[in-house]
Amino acid sequence: MVMPDARRRRSIRALIAIVASLSAWCGGCAMNARFKLDRIHQEAAARPTRAPLIFIHGFIGAKLRHRDTHETVWGRFVDAIKRGRTEDLGLPIASSVMSENRDDLVPFDIYDKVAGVDFYASILDTLGEAGGYTMGDINDPRPGDNCFVFYYDWRRDNVESAVELGRAMHRLKSRLGRPQARFDVVAHSMGGLIAEYYLKYGARDVLDDPGARATYAGARDINRLVLIGTPRRGTMTALEALHLGISRSLDPATLFTMPSIYQLLPTDATSRFVAPDGTPIDVDLFDAGAWVRYGWSIFNGSGKSNEQRRGTDGGESLAREASFLQRALDRAQRFHRALQRDDGAASPVPTHIFGSDCVPTLDRVILHQTRSGYTILFDNDAGPGRSNRDLEQVLFVPGDGTVTAGSLLAIDGEDPLQFSRGPVTSTYLFCETHGLLPTHRGFQDNLFHVLFHSPPRPAPGT
DSSP: OOOOSHHHHHHHHSGGGGTTTHHHHHTTHHHHTTOOHHHHTHHHHTOSOOOOEEEEOOTTOEEEEETTTOOEEESSHHHHHSOOSGGGGOOOOOOSSGGGOOOSEEEEEEOOEETTEESHHHHHHHHHHTTOOOBOOTTSOOTTOOEEEEOOOTTSOHHHHHHHHHHHHHHHHHHHTOTTOOEEEEEETHHHHHHHHHHHHTTOOOTTOTTOOOOOGGGGTEEEEEEESOOTTOOTHHHHHHHHOBTTTBOHHHHTTOHHHHTTSOSSTTSOEEOTTSOBOOOOTTOHHHHHHHTOGGGGOOSHHHHHHHTTOHHHHHHHHHHHHHHHHHHHHHHHHHHHOOTTOOOSSOEEEEEEOSEEEEOOEEEEEETTEEEEESSSOOSTTOOTTTTHHHHEEEEBSSSBHHHHTTBOTTOTTOBSSOOOSEEEEESOOGGGGGGOHHHHHHHHHHHHHSOOOOOTTO
C-alpha cells in the first residue's frame, strides 16, 4: 500500500480513505483469518479478574452531531466520499480564549466503519470475541461491563479532551462501584497524546504555567498505557492537511479552525523545510507570520472560496485569522513542551508502543520560490528535469505513511539514541499504514500479550 504520489499518499493517511483502499485491504483478509485469536488467548481471556479497558480514537475518529437536533454532521458514509457541508465542522475563532470558541456539535459515537469496512470496529470486535471483554457505554455502564470507548470532539484542544477523559474515568469508577480501579488505556494516534497528557498532569491545564511539574497525577487511574501510531513528536502530514485538506472531506478553511490539528505539528519545527536542491531553509513552523509570508493553508490567496469566505473586510479577516493562528500555534508549542517534561521522574505506568516503520512517511517539505512567490511541495517532485528520487532520502523516512517511526518512538532530532520522553516498557513494529494499524492481526495478537501477560501495576496501597 505504498503510494508514491502526493494525492494517493494523502488518501491512505486519512481515516476515510479506507473506502479507496477497500480492494487492497480485503486482499489480506484471507491471510489475516489464519490467526485464530480466540483460540490463542482462550485461557487468558477466561480469567475473571482484569483491569477494565478504555479505547481512545484518533483525529476525525468520532461521529459528530448537533446537540439539539441530533442531525449528524460527521460520521455518515457520504462524509467519506463527497465534499458536503463541511463548513458546519468549522469552529469559531473570534475569542482570544481558545476554550470559548464553541459550537453546538457534540461527539456521540466512534467512527467504526466506512462503507462496511471495519476500521475501529475490528479492534473493538476482537476485544470482545477473542479478549473476552464486555463492551459497555462509557456514560451509562452496567455491572460487569469492562471495556469502553472514550469518544471526544477531535476538533478541540487536546488538553480539553484530557480533562474530559479524567471525568469519564471517575464517572465509570463511581457507577461501577470500583473507586480504586485503574484502567488499561489503549489509544490510537492523537488519542495517545491525550492519554499521555492525562497521565502526566491529570485534569489540570498547565499550558500557561511554564513551571508546572509532571506530577503523573493520572497514574492513579491508569494501569497500563498502550499507544498505537501516536505522533509523539508530531507529524508533517498535519501541515499537509492544513494546506491541502483531507481527501475530499475536509477543506483547509475548515481544518484551520481546529486547535487540535496544530498540536499534531512536529515539535522540532525549524528543521522541516528544504529548497529544491535539498538545502535546508530556516523557517519557524510555529510563527504565524511564516504561514502568511509563504502562503500556507488559507493564506495561499488562491481560490474564489477564500474571497467569498472573507467577504468585503478581507484585510480585517486576514488579521483575525493570523491572530487566531498564532494563539493556536503558541498553545500547540506549549502542549509539546508539557508532554516532553518529566522532571527526572520515571512514569509509574508501563507504556507499550505499537507502530510501523516500513512505509515512506513525510518528514520534510520543499519550499520552491517562483516569480509569484513560494510554492510548498509535499512530495519529491521538485520540478521539470529533476528525478523523482532526487529528494526521496531527504523528504521521506520510515513510518506508517502518517507518523514517522522517529516520532512514534520520540527520538530527539537526528540522534537515534536520544529520546524526548522517558523509557517505555516495550515496542512493537509492524508493516502497516497508519489508519489500519488497529486492524492488523499481528498488533491485536501482541496487544493481548501485553494486556494478559505483562506484569500489572501493584494494587493501590501495596
